[in-house]
Amino acid sequence: MGINDLTKKYDLVAGIRKIRKDILSEFKNLIAELNNVKPENVAIGFGSREILNKAAIMNGIDGGELISPTLTFEAINQFASKTMKTNVVRVPMTKEIGIDLKTTGQMVNSKTNMVYLCNPNNPTGVIMNPKELEVFCKETSKKSIVFVDEAYHEYVMDKQYRSMVSLVNEGYDVLISRTASKVHGLAGLRVGYAISNNDI
Numbered sequence: 001m002g003i004n005d006l007t008k009k010y011d012l013v014a015g016i017r018k019i020r021k022d023i024l025s026e027f028k029n030l031i032a033e034l035n036n037v038k039p040e041n042v043a044i045g046f047g048s049r050e051i052l053n054k055a056a057i058m059n060g061i062d063g064g065e066l067i068s069p070t071l072t073f074e075a076i077n078q079f080a081s082k083t084m085k086t087n088v089v090r091v092p093m094t095k096e097i098g099i100d101l102k103t104t105g106q107m108v109n110s111k112t113n114m115v116y117l118c119n120p121n122n123p124t125g126v127i128m129n130p131k132e133l134e135v136f137c138k139e140t141s142k143k144s145i146v147f148v149d150e151a152y153h154e155y156v157m158d159k160q161y162r163s164m165v166s167l168v169n170e171g172y173d174v175l176i177s178r179t180a181s182k183v184h185g186l187a188g189l190r191v192g193y194a195i196s197n198n199d200i
Helices: 003-035 047-060 075-083 101-107 130-140
Strands: 042-045 065-069 088-091 112-118 145-149 174-179 192-195
Touching: 003 042, 003 192, 042 047, 047 065, 047 075, 047 112, 047 145, 047 174, 047 192, 065 075, 065 101, 075 088, 088 101, 101 112, 101 130, 130 145
Parallel strands: 065 088, 065 112, 112 145, 145 174
Antiparallel strands: 042 192, 174 192
């Protein structure tokens, strides 16, 4: 391979990297605009699973505990317990198979680094009362990060449902995750994102 071939090869690589960077920047700006947050509040992941895994790493890197419902999406719990060796504290569901926010709040202690909530919950499909969830997020985020997984946000038809993304602008330690893969039918193309304040 001659010097000209090498130059062409690396110019191409540099060009591809620039295109990827530009696309990423444009996508972050779009997500920020749609959710009324700043682009620096948005992080893009290889599907929401990458966001979940990174949250588990962030939670467990200093040995902190993770609190999670007993019946919910298990990706973050499995990664936290198996990979990070994190103590995952499970909270029983209510009689209506809902997430018990009151009991969850009572279980938060000095060892708790993160509370994971899925809204609407997977696999039950049950949504949480928005006023109760907002109060929970505001109070609990003073002690630990509250991770609200909103992967099925776009599918909710219940008028009572409300996203917690507005709490990011209010400065609370709340982390919201979403996925574009499901709602837009991006088969084979994993696109997820997180919305949080800059400290997280």
